[in-house]
Amino acid sequence: MFRRNLLKKTLIAALLSGVTMGVQAEDKTKVGFVYVGPVGDHGWSYQHDQGRLAVEKAFGDKVETSFVEKVSEGADAERVIRKLAASGHDIVFTTSFGYMNPTLKVAKQFPKVNFEHATGYKTSKNLGIYSARFYEGRYVMGQVAGKMTKSNVIGYIASFPIPEVVRGINATVQGLKSVNPDATVKVVWVNSWYDPGKEGDAAKALIDQGADIIMQHTDSPAPLQVAESRGVYAVGQATDMSNFAPKSHISAIIDDWSNYYIQKVKDTMDGTWKPEDTWGGIASGMVGIGEFADFVPKEYVSMAEKTISKIKSGELHPFKGPIKDQSGKEVVKEGEHLSDKDLLGMDWYVEGVEGKLPK
Incomplete structure (x- = not known):
């Protein structure tokens, strides 16, 4: 009888532990990125992915990031963006000009998800835009x-x-x-x-x-x-x-998205995120x-x-x-x-x- 009760208590503890772990996992802020090129392009998409890695470094196990690379602009982009929004992501960054209309369309369908679109000009209640000079x-x-x-x-x-x-x-x-x-x-x-x-x-x-x-x-x-x-x-x-x-390489024009991504993820965590039109340059450190x-x-x-x-x-x-x-x-x-x-x-x-x- 004692052994049965002990086993029962152990199972309940294990179940409760599992529930707690599940809640903790759900509490993570999920951050998604969509790239037009491969992360190994050593250019535009690579640098956006460096920003994603900076988010992971800044927040550790409080965030869960994901990315989809080599996404063509148009119908394929809309499908990918919608999939990220539907799979529990709290904020989604879409990082190419041609993602503008697909992002706007999906944002209207998922009003509780925050969206950020790079280099575009269309906004909505849950869609902000950002670019660099x-x-x-x-x-x-x-x-x-x-x-x-x-x-x-x-x-x-x-x-x-x-x-x-x-x-x-x-x-x-x-x-x-x-x-x-x-x-x-x-x-x-x-x-x-x-x-x-x-x-x-x-x-x-x-x-x-x-x-x-x-x-x-x-x-x-x-x-x-x-x-x-x-x-x-x-x-x-x-x-x-x-x-x-x-x-031959004289130098390079550097894009730095890290601080921007960290701030927008923090705002999402705090519940203070709002759609903005950001255009940073050399003075802000974006360029x-x-x-x-x-x-x-x-x-x-x-x-x-x-x-x-x-x-x-x-x-x-x-x-x-x-x-x-x-x-x-x-x-x-x-x-x-x-x-x-x-x-x-x-x-x-x-x-x-x-x-x-x-x-």
């Missing part, structure tokens, strides 16, 4: 490219003709022209965020057209590898890519410049550091006038600069970009 970093690297080029031709590999990408091209030209009025930018559009084959071919085409520095708004290190093989310089995208091209290679002259590094300091303080705006468009028409007067609204809708080239902007 990458153009600030591209202005800095445009200046460095303007000093280092010998051919006065900078090659630029672009993904899609959306304002974010057009801003980056134009900011590069603005930085370039501020130190080298004779230099121009040639653009090849690959219509993909991540396609090493297309990116590599684009780099080859640009080098064949005289470019001796390659910049990119695509996510694979293929352009840098081509640059290294052809003996020209290149700039990394989103993260340090120097391991792929140690003799940075990586280490410069030893082969970059010290005076160019010093120039870049001064420019970074001026952008951070607000003394310098990359789109300060006078600015002319590609046709030669003045669009920004001297002493003025483009507003955020104008930047967010940018669909034109500045003077100094060769070729037509796809529509």
Whole structure:
């Protein structure tokens, strides 16, 4: 009888222990991420995943994170986002421009889940948006490219003709022209965020057209590898890519999402999360410049550091006038600069970009 009662008590204790463990597991904040490329792209998606890992490090066993990589924009994205929302995630980060409408649609279907969409412009009661002022970093690297080029031709590999990408091209030209009025930018559009084959071919085409520095708004290190093989310089995208091209990698424009992700997850935990429109830059730490290679002259590094300091303080705006468009028409007067609204809708080239902007 005693043994039976002891066994009964042991079973009850075990069951209660199991229930407690289950409650603890349910109390974890579930955080989901959707990536357009592979986490091993060493570019855009890789850097977002570094932000996810920062969340894990910050909160430990209080959070449970998950991610889905290589999700194409469109119907596939909607399916993945809905699956994350339906599987108990408290907050979901969707990290590509083309996820905007799918995220908005799913957010309306799951009003108790918090959603955050990167680089978009549509919000709702449970959907916030965030992006970084990458153009600030591209202005800095445009200046460095303007000093280092010998051919006065900078090659630029672009993904899609959306304002974010057009801003980056134009900011590069603005930085370039501020130190080298004779230099121009040639653009090849690959219509993909991540396609090493297309990116590599684009780099080859640009080098064949005289470019001796390659910049990119695509996510694979293929352009840098081509640059290294052809003996020209290149700039990394989103993260340090120097391991792929140690003799060619000048530096990189760094995206840093860690603090933002940590804050939004904390807000979700505290119940204080609300949809916001965040556009951070060099001053907020969302955008940075990586280490410069030893082969970059010290005076160019010093120039870049001064420019970074001026952008951070607000003394310098990359789109300060006078600015002319590609046709030669003045669009920004001297002493003025483009507003955020104008930047967010940018669909034109500045003077100094060769070729037509796809529509």
